[in-house]
Amino acid sequence: MWVMFTLMAAFMQAWRNAFQSELSRDVGVLGVTLARFLYAGPLAALYLAGLYLWQDASIPNFGADALGFILGAALMQILATALMVKLFQLKNFAIGAGLAKSEALVAAILGVAFFGTSLSLFGWLGVLVGTVAVFMLSSKGGLRTLSPKTLLLGLASGSAFALTSLWVREASLCLDVPFPHRAAWVLLLVILIQTVILLLWLLVRKPDELKAMMARNRLTLAISVSSCLGSIGWFSAMSLTAVPYVKTLGQVEIFFMMLVSSLYLKQKVQVKDMAALVLIALAAIMVMWPQ
Template structure:
């Protein structure tokens, strides 16, 4: 059951990371905000891995395989795409809606896990995933107060972000299992390698195509540091939890992030909660109970 506290910690950190990304997205483009998630996170991930080896010095170094390398590259690229689409959502609609749409990740991870990753769920697990999906639909506000549907471009961007995040999570879990290391060393190695590769890819691409994006981060060091810090801490939680339990269950419980997001929306961004929000929160709790029992 150790995956539960790691998941709750990850969801809390991710909610704050998204809040800081929303702030930065008002001053920088999607690519720059995406890079802020990784640019200072890799030293923190390296420090975390060093501390683990200092704690258990007898633990051996991993044996990397070609399959592991492919999984690392796939996860790194997929998470970059997912984050860029998430930032684009922040610029299209309000904060809570952007996060809510991208949280289709849990349902997509469950379906992909069953059909492509040999990760079946119990009936209670599926029940939790479905209830969680309904909760996210309510909380994301897919229809405006006047009854007007959300634009198709916004809907597709949100679902695309959720799909990319789901694939990232599934590939991260597979990479951790591929190493076959003792807990939590496999997840820590995957975290360091994924974040390092993402930083190299984003810095290289922006350096060639959009140097001004790098300057925009340099001009706002406070937000950049906060985004990287909360991102790294959240990733430690996610990667560790997914090395212990199936992605669908971790991500369904992780939907409590929406609860944290709404709290931040009210307290930090001064947004109001609707009656639909309260109903969605009740369903989030029910979904969390189902997956913990599963």
């Protein structure tokens, strides 16, 4: 089941990133970041209500640990998204999103070191193979062609996304309800916190940026919908298995990303070495292999 949720998330995230890349041409970093959450709250609430209609469950008890993880994940995801949008403004869509995918390796290291994550040798190999493949695809001429600023922004974004994912999983595991419900509760609360913070900030500090975002309301809606559907997939998958496995399999987003980049954004994505795509497929097989 976690595999299906991850594939759905990767497909929707490729589209969300493409929409955000397009919006970033006219709207600032925080405005594009808010677009990810603005309309996602009501959709997440409808999803949670649908789960309770499908399977009755109690309202979870939100202890201090769960609330702390939820707040941390909300803030870290804002930072991660803002850094990735900045990447879009420095390089093209494929490079920006590709660099941010370093999160799988960071999640594996942090998960094992601080969160009690257990990975098999085959799982570690899958994470490493996927990371190499992503960096191969993130630059036309190898890592040497990337500026230090671009590389650092990509690693910072990937690290922030990794912490977001690890804290989302920890928050979900703290709740005493069935897995789809606990993932949906975490999703809803994270989105609401993010929306309130960013909306208030832009209203007070950058109202013009908010107006520019609302002028592209249809694109903003597309970002929110694809983001919410993607987050349902990510949060559900991470409630079922270790974050590094989810994020490594999620690198199949590169396939979707290249397709979207070529067909929707009309950007040329040149991949001289097709071995990188083979490596991504190999990494996906490794993390799906029975542990």
